[in-house]
Every structure is written in structure tokens, then in C-alpha cells.
Amino acid sequence: MRAAVYGGPGDIRLEDRPEPEIDNSTDAVIRITHTAVCGSDLWFYRGDDEPETGSRVGHEPMGIVEEVGDDVRNVEPGDRVFAPFAISCGECEFCRKGTQTACTNGGFWGPEGEVGGAQAEKLHVPQANGTLVRVPDRYADNEEVLEALLPLTDVMGxxxxxxxxxxxxxxxxxxxxxxxxxxxxxxxxxxxxxxxxxxxxxxxxxxxxxxxxxxxxxxxxxxxxxxxxxxxxxxxxxxxxxxxxxxxxxxxxxxxxxxxxxxxxxxxxxxxxxxxxxxxxxxxxxxxxxxGPAPTRAYAEELMEDVLQGTLDPSPIFTRTVDLNGVSEGYEAMDEREAIKVLVKVNE
Amino acid sequence: MRAAVYGGPGDIRLEDRPEPEIDNSTDAVIRITHTAVCGSDLWFYRGDDEPETGSRVGHEPMGIVEEVGDDVRNVEPGDRVFAPFAISCGECEFCRKGTQTACTNGGFWGPEGEVGGAQAEKLHVPQANGTLVRVPDRYADNEEVLEALLPLTDVMGxxxxxxxxxxxxxxxxxxxxxxxxxxxxxxxxxxxxxxxxxxxxxxxxxxxxxxxxxxxxxxxxxxxxxxxxxxxxxxxxxxxxxxxxxxxxxxxxxxxxxxxxxxxxxxxxxxxxxxxxxxxxxxxxxxxxxxGPAPTRAYAEELMEDVLQGTLDPSPIFTRTVDLNGVSEGYEAMDEREAIKVLVKVNE
Missing domain, CATH: 3.40.50.720 (NAD(P)-binding Rossmann-like Domain)
Incomplete structure (x- = not known):
């Protein structure tokens, strides 16, 4: 499968990477349908941070569940889901407290973590029960709703x-x-x-x-x-x-x-x-x-409820849309402030 | 009357100053009986701050009201009172909110302000209705209580x-x-x-x-x-x-x-x-x-209540007592960490 990786400052490229697999019984694998480029992705793009070359990038995943481990109860294959930029188990002290960014079983997507990046065709999701937010079936294929929900992975939260x-x-x-x-x-x-x-x-x-x-x-x-x-x-x-x-x-x-x-x-x-x-x-x-880093998982249901009832719509922040091949162009547009935020549609 | 003034780094001296007077109808004049040397007084003593030479010092006043202006209702001559390090009117937005250190009619004693310093025989008190806290009569001459109340002017608050x-x-x-x-x-x-x-x-x-x-x-x-x-x-x-x-x-x-x-x-x-x-x-x-700078006025009544009922006693922080002639020695003892905090008894 193809995934966007960091090639050095100003260099985001697509590379072939192994398909993600279920390693633990609490894992899921999702096929990405929507993701985005974040202002914080510009840190490495501009050379302010220096992740390892070849690191996968992106941390705002939305997609369809392909496979789940034996202990995943909250979602099943075929579900439309999204996930905050922080992985969280939903069970530890900090998840219970609403500070999921400090989850004792957690981690982060993108170059800071070892899990993979969301600007890719597929994504490995640890702690799927806590991490993934399921979009109710009746909205699961409503493109307008999905684009309004995507910012809940990061910027809206x-x-x-x-x-x-x-x-x-x-x-x-x-x-x-x-x-x-x-x-x-x-x-x-x-x-x-x-x-x-x-x-x-x-x-x-x-x-x-x-x-x-x-x-x-x-x-x-x-x-x-x-x-x-x-x-x-x-x-x-x-x-x-x-x-x-x-x-x-x-x-x-x-x-x-x-x-x-x-x-x-x-x-x-x-x-x-x-x-x-x-x-x-x-x-x-x-x-x-x-x-601090927003515990967007703590806010996901509350904000989703408003999106679904039509009283919250942050999608106007997406001023450009690209496909996975256009991710590099998306970084460039944000770096040059030609776009506020870039939506990436994958697997279309 | 005599007042301690800043003579330069490491130099605190007593000088004769004019008796304070009622300038405004909301003023009071108090005869200081107890005050203290504060850790923050060491900033100028050590030369970290540089107030004008001759500035009066000290900001933890307790004493007896001598005279009040026509609009002072909360205290009258003869009352035992203390005052937080910040002058406050008790009526403005910030006083109502409990952020008296931002009082729009307020100010500070000591070298930062122009009102005078509390390490002196007498002190001019602006905004006496808001600023002064009256000690109930039955405790007004109880030395043990007074020494436990004095830290409410600053450090305990x-x-x-x-x-x-x-x-x-x-x-x-x-x-x-x-x-x-x-x-x-x-x-x-x-x-x-x-x-x-x-x-x-x-x-x-x-x-x-x-x-x-x-x-x-x-x-x-x-x-x-x-x-x-x-x-x-x-x-x-x-x-x-x-x-x-x-x-x-x-x-x-x-x-x-x-x-x-x-x-x-x-x-x-x-x-x-x-x-x-x-x-x-x-x-x-x-x-x-x-x-931030503690709005000790907001806490004064609550803390005083506990002192009066005997459940709060911060007086052990005073590990040395001097009279007004000993103020300079008090600064030295605190600077050399020989004393945690110095109590100054005045007019005895």
C-alpha cells in the first residue's frame, strides 16, 4: 500500500509500505478514506523538527474498518470511523479523567510515533476500543457530514x-x-x-x-x-x-x-x-x-452530536482538496499559506 | 515619625518622615504596632530591584487606627486593624471578583508605591473601607492572636x-x-x-x-x-x-x-x-x-475566622522578633537565612 513519508525538509513523498496487520487483540486496521494536512505537519516540512527520513506522516485519520482483533468490541469491519491524533485506551486514569493525550497505553500517529501515519491508504490502530469513534450508520456515507466530522480528529477539538x-x-x-x-x-x-x-x-x-x-x-x-x-x-x-x-x-x-x-x-x-x-x-x-495537546477524544462524542444535528460545521476551514497523490502539493499550499487546511481524499 | 527607608543595596535605615495625614475622605492613618520583613523585600535589599533611594519600605501593616476620613465607615479610631500588601477599594469590578491586587483604585505599599512603607511608626491608608481588616475587639489586644494574624497581610494569604x-x-x-x-x-x-x-x-x-x-x-x-x-x-x-x-x-x-x-x-x-x-x-x-500576586484581601475574613477559633496559626514562621530599631538587622538575618521571617514590633 502507499503511504506519505518524510523525505527531508520540503519533501513529502509516497512510498510503498507493508499492509498493516493485527498484532494485538485490541488492534484494528482501517482503510483511510479522508485525512488532512495539519499546521503542525509544517514543523517538520519546514525543518523545525527533524524526524527520521522515511517516517510516515499524518495524524488525522478517518476511514472504514477492515479488520479487528478479538478484543475489539466498539467497532466492526465496515464501520465508518475517525480517530483523534492521540491513541488512547479509554480505560486508564488519564482517559477516565479526559486527558487522553496522556494515556498510559497510548501514543501518536505520524513521525513522532512508531505506529504509522494517517496520510496513507491504510492505518494500523492500536487500542481500537478507546481510540476509534464510530460514525452512526445513517451518516456513514454522507460526504458533507464526513467532511464536517474530519476536523474533530484534531483542529476542531x-x-x-x-x-x-x-x-x-x-x-x-x-x-x-x-x-x-x-x-x-x-x-x-x-x-x-x-x-x-x-x-x-x-x-x-x-x-x-x-x-x-x-x-x-x-x-x-x-x-x-x-x-x-x-x-x-x-x-x-x-x-x-x-x-x-x-x-x-x-x-x-x-x-x-x-x-x-x-x-x-x-x-x-x-x-x-x-x-x-x-x-x-x-x-x-x-x-x-x-x-496543552487537546484531548480531542474527550470531546469527540459531544462535538459529533452537534455536527450530526447540523449545528456545528468546521468544514469551511478546508479550502483545498487533494487526493493521496496530491499530498505533497497540499503541504506546499499550506506552507505558502495558499490554503488554510488541506483535505486529503484517499482510495477514491 | 520614624520610618525605614531604602538606602541602597544592603542598606535599610531609619529616617524621620512627616506624620501621615488624611488627604482624602476615604483615608485612614494607623499607628503601626506589628509589621514584618518579607522575602520580596530582599529583592531590593540584594540589589535585584532598584527603587529610588529614600523610598519607604515594608508592606505588611498591623496597627491601631488613629484617624479616619469622613467617608470611612468600616473602622474607627482605636480599632486594631491589619491590611494586605495591596490597597483595594472593595467596590470595583476586580475587588468584587476577588482580584483585589488589580483594584482600579488601588496601589501598593513599599518602594513600588507612593503611599509609604509599613516598616514605620505610622502609615497612611488610602481606601480604608476596602483595605483595612478589623480585628474583633475581644482579640484586639491578644498578642498571640495578633502574631498569628499578621501573616494574613501577605505570606499566609x-x-x-x-x-x-x-x-x-x-x-x-x-x-x-x-x-x-x-x-x-x-x-x-x-x-x-x-x-x-x-x-x-x-x-x-x-x-x-x-x-x-x-x-x-x-x-x-x-x-x-x-x-x-x-x-x-x-x-x-x-x-x-x-x-x-x-x-x-x-x-x-x-x-x-x-x-x-x-x-x-x-x-x-x-x-x-x-x-x-x-x-x-x-x-x-x-x-x-x-x-499571581495573592489577593490576600479576598481571603482575610476566612483565614481570620480560623485564627480566632484557634485552628490556624502561621506564627511559627516568625523565627525572630525585632523592634523598629532592629529592622536593618532583620533584613540581614533573612538575607543570610538565619531567620525564616522577621516580626517587627513597633511603638512598644
Missing amino acids: TGHHAAVCADVGAGDTAVVIGDGAVGLCGVIASKRLGTERIIAVGHHEDRLELAEELGATDTVASTGQAAIEEIQELTHGGANHVLECVGAESSLETAAAVVRPGGNIGYVGVPHIDDPSFLEPLFFSNASFTG | TGHHAAVCADVGAGDTAVVIGDGAVGLCGVIASKRLGTERIIAVGHHEDRLELAEELGATDTVASTGQAAIEEIQELTHGGANHVLECVGAESSLETAAAVVRPGGNIGYVGVPHIDDPSFLEPLFFSNASFTG
Whole structure:
């Protein structure tokens, strides 16, 4: 079967790999039908991370179950399923607690793990009972629904995690920093949770326009001190709820500068910083700073329910669609910011 | 009247200053009877901060009300009172919310503010209605009670804030990093909130012994990676509740390394760091990181109630007592770690 692998910075290629097999009684094998390219895939694409050459890539799998081990009870061959970027058993302390990204039996797809990547024709799924989320049969072949569900594997759950960590709720004012796919999902999540005012902060006019379509009531396109002042003015001294959806020094500085004293920052971008100067204003704001890799598995059923009833649709973040042969082109389009997020349709 | 002032690094001296007066109708003037030297006073004493020479110092006032402005209703001349290190009106959004350190009408005593320092014979108190906490008459001259109440001006409220931010509760396991006065108060606060197991982490055998007397069930005297491994072993993989009571790079690194995934870090030391590498393990732990300058005013009544009924006594942190003439000696003893915290009795 064919799988996308890392060939070096800027080099994603398809290679033939062995068909995945059932190794343990809790495994499943799925035939991928939909997957995506993630902003975090750009880290290795740009050379910021350096996985081993030949590592399989992709961590947002959706597909059809082909085979299951003897102890898999939750899904059976033929089921349409998707899976969060983190493998999770569903039974350990951390899965029970809703922190599945720390599952004691878990792991990750893509170059960080040894399980395989989701940008491929097939995927080996450990801990299938916990990891796989089954799409109800009546929606299992509805393409529109499937494309709205696919972001639940990562970015939609991540935007939701930012909103949950920022403690947003009905009637609140939230600032969402970042206009990438996660920031846009942060806007969607904030709106879904009843936030009354959503201020989207970013660099790209077209993405901020999309943010408005998705629920942002205000947009801020400036940067640095100008952005901080604009947000401070819009919020009369800061917002109680800030979603930091980037992880860069400047976005953390903005978050710490615009959070209202005693407020809450949810952050979901891995902090990539050298200068920790945002910590001093963070401290003096007495704000909470909560986040991490999103336990998207914890949110999957809740978010799926809304997708199925038609009240949640993050699919507008997919601004380009490719097939497996086009994965490399998909990375390029995201790297050059020509696409917000790329949907990959496999095995069609 | 005499007041302690900053004369330069290592130089605290008494100088004559004008008697404080009522400038606004919400002011009070108090005659200081008790105050203290704080670990944070050592920042300027050691030259880490550089306030203006001649600035008045001290921010932990207790005394007798001498005079009040026309709009002061909560206290009257003759009352025994104490005040948190932050001035607060009690009426603004942030005071109502319990984040009095961000009071829109507030300020701070000591060299950061322009109001005066508490290591003095008298003190000008702005916003007296919100700022001053009245000690009930029947306890107003009970020296034992007063010495147990004095830490509520700062360190006891700060240790309690760390515990609240770390979300400790009955039956929990908490790790308290730091064996200074704040860390010891963090131990006391954790015990008071019902924590079952308290692991105190520090460098000084005598202070860790005191931590045990105050409620710690385990102590860790090692540092760096050895401390992390010891705590990981004691907690079988990390604690859900970590009180970071120092603010140094190493203590933040320890906190991020020993918090259990999905747990909570409460931090109350101003982060003094150059290298932000604790942020990556913090992120991957999905732990909350919450803290700031403690709104000790928010906790004053609750903690005072326990002191008055005899179930809370932080006074063992005072290991030396001086009079106003001895303030300089008090700084020296704390700087050389000969005293944990110094009580200053004034006007006796």
C-alpha cells in the first residue's frame, strides 16, 4: 500500500509500505478514506523538527474498518470511523479523567510515533476500543457530514480545548489569537459555547473574513503593541477569556497583555519561544494559563452530536482538496499559506 | 515619625518622615504596632530591584487606627486593624471578583508605591473601607492572636492563594515547592484545606522539619533531577496539585516535571527566569498554571475566622522578633537565612 513519508525538509513523498496487520487483540486496521494536512505537519516540512527520513506522516485519520482483533468490541469491519491524533485506551486514569493525550497505553500517529501515519491508504490502530469513534450508520456515507466530522480528529477539538481552557461560556467576551485552522476552530467553539462577543486576531484579511463568517463579531488585523491597544480598547481593559491558538512569542505576549485581571488564557499551540517575558504580565494579571495537546477524544462524542444535528460545521476551514497523490502539493499550499487546511481524499 | 527607608543595596535605615495625614475622605492613618520583613523585600535589599533611594519600605501593616476620613465607615479610631500588601477599594469590578491586587483604585505599599512603607511608626491608608481588616475587639489586644494574624497581610494569604490556584482539596496529594515563609504557609494552607498528603520540597533541613510540624507528610531535600525523581516516585508519576512558591527557573522546572497530566500548578512567586524551557513539559502535561500576586484581601475574613477559633496559626514562621530599631538587622538575618521571617514590633 502507499503511504506519505518524510523525505527531508520540503519533501513529502509516497512510498510503498507493508499492509498493516493485527498484532494485538485490541488492534484494528482501517482503510483511510479522508485525512488532512495539519499546521503542525509544517514543523517538520519546514525543518523545525527533524524526524527520521522515511517516517510516515499524518495524524488525522478517518476511514472504514477492515479488520479487528478479538478484543475489539466498539467497532466492526465496515464501520465508518475517525480517530483523534492521540491513541488512547479509554480505560486508564488519564482517559477516565479526559486527558487522553496522556494515556498510559497510548501514543501518536505520524513521525513522532512508531505506529504509522494517517496520510496513507491504510492505518494500523492500536487500542481500537478507546481510540476509534464510530460514525452512526445513517451518516456513514454522507460526504458533507464526513467532511464536517474530519476536523474533530484534531483542529476542531483543539479549538474547543482552547475555549474550554479559557473557560468561555454564554454571554462572555473572548479574544481568539491566531487565524489559522485552530484559531478559526477556536472562533467556532466559542460561538458554540454561547460567547457573545468574539474578537479574532490575525494577519490575513481573507482568514479574518472567514472568522467573521464563522462567528467573530470583531477582527483585529494589526500586530504587536498596536494589536494589544486595539484589543484593550475593544474590551475596555482586557478580556476575561483569551484563546491563544499559535504558540509564538508574540502571540503569548499579546495573550498576557490583553487578558483581564483574574481572567483565563487557554493555549493550545506548543510554546516555541526563547524569551519568557510574557510571564511577568501573565503573573501580575492573576490569570490562569491552561492548555496543552487537546484531548480531542474527550470531546469527540459531544462535538459529533452537534455536527450530526447540523449545528456545528468546521468544514469551511478546508479550502483545498487533494487526493493521496496530491499530498505533497497540499503541504506546499499550506506552507505558502495558499490554503488554510488541506483535505486529503484517499482510495477514491 | 520614624520610618525605614531604602538606602541602597544592603542598606535599610531609619529616617524621620512627616506624620501621615488624611488627604482624602476615604483615608485612614494607623499607628503601626506589628509589621514584618518579607522575602520580596530582599529583592531590593540584594540589589535585584532598584527603587529610588529614600523610598519607604515594608508592606505588611498591623496597627491601631488613629484617624479616619469622613467617608470611612468600616473602622474607627482605636480599632486594631491589619491590611494586605495591596490597597483595594472593595467596590470595583476586580475587588468584587476577588482580584483585589488589580483594584482600579488601588496601589501598593513599599518602594513600588507612593503611599509609604509599613516598616514605620505610622502609615497612611488610602481606601480604608476596602483595605483595612478589623480585628474583633475581644482579640484586639491578644498578642498571640495578633502574631498569628499578621501573616494574613501577605505570606499566609499567598500560601493560601497557591493552594487555591493549585485546586487542592480534601483527600488530595499536594507538592509544595519552596521552604521559605510562603512555602511553609502553602503547607499550612494545604493542610487546612484537607489535603491528605503534603510533600514539602526545599533546601534547608531545619525548614523542612518545621514544614513537617506544620503538616507536611513527606519532605524532599534534594534538588534538580534528583528531586524530580524522588517526587515522581513518592507520587507514582506526579501530583495533581503543585504549589510553586519560589518563582525561580529551577522551581518552575520542578513544578512542570512533577505535575500529573491534567493537574494544576498554583504559582505565587514572580517568575524570575531567562530560560523558558519549563513551558514545554508544562504544555505536554495539560496542567493549568495559575497564580499571581495573592489577593490576600479576598481571603482575610476566612483565614481570620480560623485564627480566632484557634485552628490556624502561621506564627511559627516568625523565627525572630525585632523592634523598629532592629529592622536593618532583620533584613540581614533573612538575607543570610538565619531567620525564616522577621516580626517587627513597633511603638512598644
